[in-house]
Amino acid sequence: xxxxxxxxxxxxxxxxxxxxxxxxxxxxxxxxxxxxxxxxxxxxxxxxxxxxxxxxxxxxxxxxxxxxxxxxxxxxxxxxxxxxxxxxxxxxxxxxxxxxxxxxxxxxxxxxxxxxxxxxxxxxxxxxxxxxxxxxxxxxxxxxxxxxxxxxxxxxxxxxxxxxxxxxxxxxxxxxxxxxxxxxxxxxxxxxxxxxxxxxxxxxxxxxxxxxxxxxxxxxxxxxxxxxxxxxxxxxxxxxxxxxxxxxxxxxxxxxxxxxxxxxxxxxxxxxxxxxxxxxxxxxxxxxxxxxxxxxxxxxxxxxxxxxxxxxxxxxxxxxxxxxxxxxxxxxxxxxxxxxxxxxxxxxxxxxxxxxxxxxxxxxxxxxxxxxxxxxxxxxxxxxxxxxxxxxxxxxxxxxxxxxxxxxxxxxxxxxxxxxxxxxxxxxxxxxxxxxxxxxxxxxxxxxxxxxxxxxxxxxxxxxxxxxxxxxxxxxxxxxxxxxxxxxxxxxxxxxxxxxxxxxxxxxxxxxxxxxxxxxxxxxxxx
Numbered sequence: 001x002x003x004x005x006x007x008x009x010x011x012x013x014x015x016x017x018x019x020x021x022x023x024x025x026x027x028x029x030x031x032x033x034x035x036x037x038x039x040x041x042x043x044x045x046x047x048x049x050x051x052x053x054x055x056x057x058x059x060x061x062x063x064x065x066x067x068x069x070x071x072x073x074x075x076x077x078x079x080x081x082x083x084x085x086x087x088x089x090x091x092x093x094x095x096x097x098x099x100x101x102x103x104x105x106x107x108x109x110x111x112x113x114x115x116x117x118x119x120x121x122x123x124x125x126x127x128x129x130x131x132x133x134x135x136x137x138x139x140x141x142x143x144x145x146x147x148x149x150x151x152x153x154x155x156x157x158x159x160x161x162x163x164x165x166x167x168x169x170x171x172x173x174x175x176x177x178x179x180x181x182x183x184x185x186x187x188x189x190x191x192x193x194x195x196x197x198x199x200x201x202x203x204x205x206x207x208x209x210x211x212x213x214x215x216x217x218x219x220x221x222x223x224x225x226x227x228x229x230x231x232x233x234x235x236x237x238x239x240x241x242x243x244x245x246x247x248x249x250x251x252x253x254x255x256x257x258x259x260x261x262x263x264x265x266x267x268x269x270x271x272x273x274x275x276x277x278x279x280x281x282x283x284x285x286x287x288x289x290x291x292x293x294x295x296x297x298x299x300x301x302x303x304x305x306x307x308x309x310x311x312x313x314x315x316x317x318x319x320x321x322x323x324x325x326x327x328x329x330x331x332x333x334x335x336x337x338x339x340x341x342x343x344x345x346x347x348x349x350x351x352x353x354x355x356x357x358x359x360x361x362x363x364x365x366x367x368x369x370x371x372x373x374x375x376x377x378x379x380x381x382x383x384x385x386x387x388x389x390x391x392x393x394x395x396x397x398x399x400x401x402x403x404x405x406x407x408x409x410x411x412x413x414x415x416x417x418x419x420x421x422x423x424x425x426x427x428x429x430x431x432x433x434x435x436x437x438x439x440x441x442x443x444x445x446x447x448x449x450x451x452x453x454x455x456x457x458x459x460x461x462x463x464x465x466x467x468x469x470x471x472x473x474x475x476x477x478x479x480x481x482x483x484x485x486x487x488x489x490x491x492x493x494x495x496x497x498x499x500x501x502x503x504x505x506x507x508x509x510x511x512x513x514x515x516x517x518x519x520x521x522x523x524x525x526x527x
Contacts, residue, residue, distance in 0.1 A: 054163025166317025177223025341462025
């Protein structure tokens with residue numbers, strides 16, 4: 001019995017010893033895999049091949065005109081309230097001319113008379129005047145409103161409209177139909193609104209060099225294109241949605257910065273692009289990583305509505321988009337040819353900053369060397385020393401002063417070569433024309449509107465039969481004309497300089513003037 005007991009105790013002690021040994025062994029620590037962060041997938045911010053949400057109002061705007069296959073196509077022309085294009089646009093052919101069909105003031109087109117609704121289906125329609133006002137960029141100082149930039153898309157001249165959230169849409173320069181004639185000399189874009197605002201003449205959605213507006217009036221019998229809109233719906237603005245617009249612009253800017261040669265662009269515009277790109281990247285990092293960690297959730301912030309952060313993301317995306325469109329290529333010597341018109345000087349084949357005869361080129365204030373990334377006004381004029389408080393149109397100057405009331409007198413009335421943008425860009429003997437040289441062009445050339453590469457331009461033919469073209473640029477102060485600076489100030493007027501205007505409608509040219517801060521095109525000359 002004892003023997004059995006000892007055997008039993010021995011077995012128990014061995015088992016105990018064995019268990020004790022196992023407990024004393026500390027296993028090697030095994031690396032634990034980090035929890036995977038969810039993949040952030042941004043829903044499209046109401047941006048498809050058909051429409052774009054600018055983040056203003058409660059509507060989305062189509063990416064192309066009604067009847068167009070591509071954004072740069074004109075599409076179809078319609079009289080207001082008609083749903084089919086036709087050959088002649090006049091009062092005699094206008095279907096709503098009869099009293100029982102004629103819309104009264106302040107009425108809205110009914111669906112059966114709205115071409116966008118009839119052709120595209122329910123949900124699509126013409127924009128109202130009130131909705132177009134959300135797209136205004138004329139005379140505004142709000143940095144977060146829509147902005148317009150003249151541009152070329154696949155060789156077609158037009159306007160890029162950039163929303164506060166960084167989304168953008170292209171509008172081709174279309175002209176309008178009067179009778180059976182296409183009027184394109186003003187190079188703007190006018191489109192119908194849904195409102196019947198003023199009897200026979202209606203307000204239209206207008207985009208021109210000076211901005212976006214609805215104050216233009218056009219006879220309802222004329223033919224205009226249509227840019228349809230549709231209701232956005234009740235989808236809320238969130239950080240989650242806004243980041244996909246920022247990401248798209250960051251990707252576009254990154255590709256642009258990696259493929260271009262900075263030396264081929266103006267330093268100011270390239271630096272602005274690089275600066276806004278860096279800010280946009282920093283904004284995205286802050287939004288997704290820093291605040292997400294503070295909330296202990298990678299997606300916590302994105303799913304959280306934060307108005308201040310939304311506005312910051314919009315701001316970064318908006319100005320990055322503007323910087324991409326404002327990137328200004330420098331003209332190459334091969335882009336500008338000296339054309340002998342049979343005059344005392346040879347004239348450049350294109351404007352400063354333009355690479356082709358139909359491009360506008362740069363708008364430059366008198367005596368400045370580069371285009372601006374902001375509005376043209378006395379406050380940011382290079383030679384403006386002080387702006388009078390009582391009258392924003394008058395200033396004191398640091399150079400080109402002949403009267404002590406306007407600053408320290410230097411007696412200069414003609415631009416020094418160091419302040420000559422034509423010489424700065426082209427070098428050599430190139431310079432801005434003097435009033436005498438421009439007057440010689442006016443006195444000895446014939447002017448006529450012609451179509452070049454699908455764009456209406458002014459052709460100036462010299463005594464020897466050679467010619468140059470002037471695109472219908474206007475200025476940053478006036479539209480629909482052609483304005484070019486000369487080298488001289490207006491005698492006796494310290495705030496104004498001499499320019500020449502070529503009237504696009506009449507085909508006439510004459511000497512005139514404007515304030516020195518105004519941006520105009522420059523056509524260089526050389527011996």
